Amino acid sequence: MIRIEELTFRFGDGPPVLRRLSLEVRRGEILGVLGPNGCGKSTLLRLMRGALTPGGGRVLLDGRPVHRYRRRELARWMAVVPQATATPFPYTAWEFVAMGRFAHAPGIGGPRRGDRAAVDKALTLTDTLHLARRPVTRLSGGELQRVVLARALAQETPILLLDEATSHLDIRHRLGIAELLVRLHRDEDRTIVHVTHDFDLAAAISDRLLLLSPGGEPLAVGTPWQVLTPARIREAFSVIVRVEPDPATGRPRVLPVLPARDPALEGSR
Amino acid sequence: MNSPTRYELPLSSRALFLRAGILALMLAAGASAAGAAVWTDALGRRVEVPDRPGRIVSLVPSVTEVLYALGVQDRVAGVTRFCTFPAEAQSKPKVGGYADPSLEAIVALAPDLVFGSADATPPLLIDRLEGLGIPVYVVYPRSLASTVAMLRRVGRVVGAARAGERLAAGLERTVAEVRDRVRDLPRPRVLLCVMVEPLVVAGPGTLAHDLIATAGGRNVVPAGPSRYPTWGPESLLAADPDVVVVSPHPGQPAPGRLFDRWPELKAVAAGRVVEIPADWIHRPGPRLARGLRALARAIHPDAFPEEGP
Amino acid sequence: MTPQRRLPWAAVLSALLLAGLGFSLWAGSLRLSWGEIGGILLGNGRTDPTHVAIVLRVRLPRAALAALVGAGLGAAGGAFQGLLRNPLADPYILGVSGGAALGAVAALSLGLTTPLAVPAAAFLGAVAALGFVYVVARAHRGSPHTLILSGVMVGSFCSALLLFLLWTSPSDPVRTAIFWLAGDLSGASPGWLPAAGLWAGVAFLVLWLQAPALDLLTQGEETAADLGLDVGRARLLLLGAAGGLTAAAVALAGLVGFVGLVVPHAVRLVWGPGHRRLLPASALLGAAFLLGADAVARTVLAPAEVPVGVVTALVGAPFFLYLLRQKDGRA
Numbered sequence: 007m008i009r010i011e012e013l014t015f016r017f018g019d020g021p022p023v024l025r026r027l028s029l030e031v032r033r034g035e036i037l038g039v040l041g042p043n044g045c046g047k048s049t050l051l052r053l054m055r056g057a058l059t060p061g062g063g064r065v066l067l068d069g070r071p072v073h074r075y076r077r078r079e080l081a082r083w084m085a086v087v088p089q090a091t092a093t094p095f096p097y098t099a100w101e102f103v104a105m106g107r108f109a110h111a112p113g114i115g116g117p118r119r120g121d122r123a124a125v126d127k128a129l130t131l132t133d134t135l136h137l138a139r140r141p142v143t144r145l146s147g148g149e150l151q152r153v154v155l156a157r158a159l160a161q162e163t164p165i166l167l168l169d170e171a172t173s174h175l176d177i178r179h180r181l182g183i184a185e186l187l188v189r190l191h192r193d194e195d196r197t198i199v200h201v202t203h204d205f206d207l208a209a210a211i212s213d214r215l216l217l218l219s220p221g222g223e224p225l226a227v228g229t230p231w232q233v234l235t236p237a238r239i240r241e242a243f244s245v246i247v248r249v250e251p252d253p254a255t256g257r258p259r260v261l262p263v264l265p266a267r268d269p270a271l272e273g274s275r
Numbered sequence: 276m277n278s279p280t281r282y283e284l285p286l287s288s289r290a291l292f293l294r295a296g297i298l299a300l301m302l303a304a305g306a307s308a309a310g311a312a313v314w315t316d317a318l319g320r321r322v323e324v325p326d327r328p329g330r331i332v333s334l335v336p337s338v339t340e341v342l343y344a345l346g347v348q349d350r351v352a353g354v355t356r357f358c359t360f361p362a363e364a365q366s367k368p369k370v371g372g373y374a375d376p377s378l379e380a381i382v383a384l385a386p387d388l389v390f391g392s393a394d395a396t397p398p399l400l401i402d403r404l405e406g407l408g409i410p411v412y413v414v415y416p417r418s419l420a421s422t423v424a425m426l427r428r429v430g431r432v433v434g435a436a437r438a439g440e441r442l443a444a445g446l447e448r449t450v451a452e453v454r455d456r457v458r459d460l461p462r463p464r465v466l467l468c469v470m471v472e473p474l475v476v477a478g479p480g481t482l483a484h485d486l487i488a489t490a491g492g493r494n495v496v497p498a499g500p501s502r503y504p505t506w507g508p509e510s511l512l513a514a515d516p517d518v519v520v521v522s523p524h525p526g527q528p529a530p531g532r533l534f535d536r537w538p539e540l541k542a543v544a545a546g547r548v549v550e551i552p553a554d555w556i557h558r559p560g561p562r563l564a565r566g567l568r569a570l571a572r573a574i575h576p577d578a579f580p581e582e583g584p
Numbered sequence: 585m586t587p588q589r590r591l592p593w594a595a596v597l598s599a600l601l602l603a604g605l606g607f608s609l610w611a612g613s614l615r616l617s618w619g620e621i622g623g624i625l626l627g628n629g630r631t632d633p634t635h636v637a638i639v640l641r642v643r644l645p646r647a648a649l650a651a652l653v654g655a656g657l658g659a660a661g662g663a664f665q666g667l668l669r670n671p672l673a674d675p676y677i678l679g680v681s682g683g684a685a686l687g688a689v690a691a692l693s694l695g696l697t698t699p700l701a702v703p704a705a706a707f708l709g710a711v712a713a714l715g716f717v718y719v720v721a722r723a724h725r726g727s728p729h730t731l732i733l734s735g736v737m738v739g740s741f742c743s744a745l746l747l748f749l750l751w752t753s754p755s756d757p758v759r760t761a762i763f764w765l766a767g768d769l770s771g772a773s774p775g776w777l778p779a780a781g782l783w784a785g786v787a788f789l790v791l792w793l794q795a796p797a798l799d800l801l802t803q804g805e806e807t808a809a810d811l812g813l814d815v816g817r818a819r820l821l822l823l824g825a826a827g828g829l830t831a832a833a834v835a836l837a838g839l840v841g842f843v844g845l846v847v848p849h850a851v852r853l854v855w856g857p858g859h860r861r862l863l864p865a866s867a868l869l870g871a872a873f874l875l876g877a878d879a880v881a882r883t884v885l886a887p888a889e890v891p892v893g894v895v896t897a898l899v900g901a902p903f904f905l906y907l908l909r910q911k912d913g914r915a
Contacts (some may be wrong), residue, residue: 057809076814077814085810088810095669097858101799101856101858105800109812114860161812
């Protein structure tokens with residue numbers, strides 16, 4: 007569905023942020039992108055949605071270079087869930103989510119019946135229908151993030167791109183969103199690419215993972231068990247970890263190896 | 276009162292002037308040199324001036340005009356860039372504008388007397404000049420009578436008392452003559468416009484107002500917070516004056532543009548919209564006599580048949 | 585504390601506009617009865633021709649001008665605030681005021697005193713300044729931040745040139761300019777109104793059709809693009825239309841302050857930020873507000889007139905503070 011060929015990118019004269027990355031995002035899969043800060047994860051998402059132009063190589067969406075698409079056409083293919091940021095304009099949550107319908111109904115007439123249904127459905131899916139009439143300036147961080155997700159869902163696109171969309175949510179909402187992503191994937195066959203720092207969540211919900219090195223090179227692509235090995239994680243993040251199967255799901259769990267506490271020292275306190 | 280455009284200027288604070296004056300007095304205390312006299316200026320300040328000042332700087336266009344009329348132009352050392360009459364005055368060294376003259380330029384001319392005006396010369400500048408030992412004589416004429424007095428005072432202060440007396444008496448004669456001729460005539464309602472776009476008119480408390488009254492007219496502008504209020508066309512139509520006097524400055528839009536639009540005005544219908552050069556009306560100097568005659572003729576054409584336009 | 589979306593904005597604001605129009609026709613240095621004004625408006629008044637002239641040729645064109653300028657500034661202010669994602673933006677923020685002032689003063693200094701010279705020069709100055717700001721900012725992809733910065737710089741530069749012209753100029757033409765720049769509804773000729781109205785109408789229509797784009801732009805350019813907006817095109821259209829409205833308002837009435845800043849805020853506090861509603865509502869409220877302010881300016885010291893900008897700020901600021909307190913809004 008999204009085909010990435012020999013992709014290289016740099017900002018200005020700086021060092022490359024991404025180096026010779028090739029990847030095929032398959033229809034209906036959940037792909038998790040992991041890597042240390044500054045390795046180009048978010049840049050990769052930007053390149054995938056044509057917000058940046060590749061320095062080398064190309065990104066094909068359904069066989070066509072992504073930057074050849076018109077913005078509105080693209081917005082009917084993929085929706086983006088960024089990290090929610092405060093907005094100074096007090097739109098109601100409903101109005102805010104309705105902005106997701108722009109690609110379908112850009113005119114001055116406003117949302118039609120189908121658009122309204124899509125907005126209500128997105129609010130329901132993200133458990134935010136009760137917030138519909140509240141101004142987004144008055145929502146908590148978790149509420150706002152779910153409303154941002156709802157806006158992307160209202161776009162009704164086959165592809166969803168999530169850029170650390172869950173990282174500042176508490177555990178309940180993080181799990182709620184993870185569950186929702188799995189459901190969208192399962193019931194509606196949506197293709198989901200999500201960038202995250204959360205190994206366990208990525209391993210739990212993703213079909214495949216992409217691990218990037220600090221220099222923006224692909225270290226591994228494959229199933230969670232193939233990618234999340236102590237050696238690769240050490241190479242990417244310079245930390246020592248153990249990887250164990252989760253007793254419930256059988257997926258890998260990454261446990262940091264902390265320096266052992268000195269029993270003598272603890273005793274002397 | 277000395278510049279044609281003073282309606283722009285805020286009324287200066289008398290208190291500030293008085294304080295400046297007291298400070299100047301303290302600084303000058305005891306320095307009573309021989310051949311000098313102490314005068315009291317228009318603000319009540321005591322100013323010590325040499326008997327026959329030889330280097331005079333005028334910060335007031337009308338005073339510059341008076342100095343030339345007194346015949347002491349050789350002793351004028353500096354003027355403002357607005358001192359355009361008589362034409363020779365323009366060749367004198369310039370010290371800046373009347374509201375923002377340069378202290379340095381004034382001091383560089385080493386004057387022994389500076390003329391300022393109460394509503395244009397910055398109080399701080401007067402203060403600093405006094406601090407440097409340069410006497411500043413402030414004038415403040417806002418009526419015909421005070422203009423007559425000013426002509427006499429300036430003549431005496433610069434040591435040309437007889438010439439000053441002559442100028443003053445000449446203006447007094449004109450005033451008396453005009454008064455005499457209009458005494459028993461009806462008093463038409465007059466509007467005097469300082470600017471046309473926007474319409475700025477002269478109200479009570481202005482020299483022009485005094486001129487209108489002396490010339491046998493009634494000013495239609497009522498007293499208000501501003502001596503030179505801005506009027507909309509509605510006020511013009513509602514006032515409907517018998518005579519409109521326009522005193523445009525060079526570069527102002529032609530008055531016809533405003534008045535042609537309102538044929539229902541009495542003055543327009545009767546062809547009584549009259550132009551008089553601004554300097555004749557707004558500059559309290561020797562030319563005020565011409566302004567007064569022109570105004571009187573505009574208001575009472577039958578009583579002044581001999582006056583040229 | 586949700587914004588009161590239930591108040592029918594079109595009805596409320598149209599009523600306000602009508603009230604403003606009535607007040608404006610009634611207020612003036614001459615007291616006329618409602619019956620007489622009505623008779624004159626209906627053309628069956630056998631009254632004093634001076635009164636007919638005052639109502640039909642003074643007050644009516646002046647009211648139309650105030651309404652047009654107020655509507656233009658209100659709508660343009662709303663558009664600039666959304667476009668620049670800055671609630672403190674006003675229609676003059678992108679150098680328009682400086683450019684217009686410079687144009688007007690340059691025309692006056694050159695001794696161009698034909699009636700159309702000053703408004704035309706002001707209009708050209710405003711458009712030139714805005715165009716220059718846009719070209720400079722486009723080098724940095726025209727982000728709101730760069731737009732505002734280059735707008736402020738161009739404005740400062742124009743102001744410096746303006747001060748220089750004022751300083752070197754012999755006096756009176758420049759004083760005309762100062763009155764004009766303080767906001768002056770008496771300068772425009774009624775004959776210009778149809779053309780100005782047509783221009784403003786077209787500009788407003790372009791602006792309004794871009795309202796959904798404006799909603800998206802408040803979310804930031806990247807998000808707007810992700811939601812399907814061609815950001816560059818939308819921004820150019822919006823800048824052109826809002827700038828055109830502002831330039832026309834400035835050309836007609838000088839720099840009337842405050843309306844473009846506060847009217848969209850007030851609308852947002854009461855009816856929310858959606859631009860499909862905010863733009864027409866700001867136009868209506870701006871028109872009503874300037875009608876009222878001008879009527880006050882003409883009567884409070886009658887027969888003298890007070891600059892209308894003084895009244896807009898004196899009346900508008902306390903009212904706005906009151907609204908802010910009532911709604912505890914964050915608009």
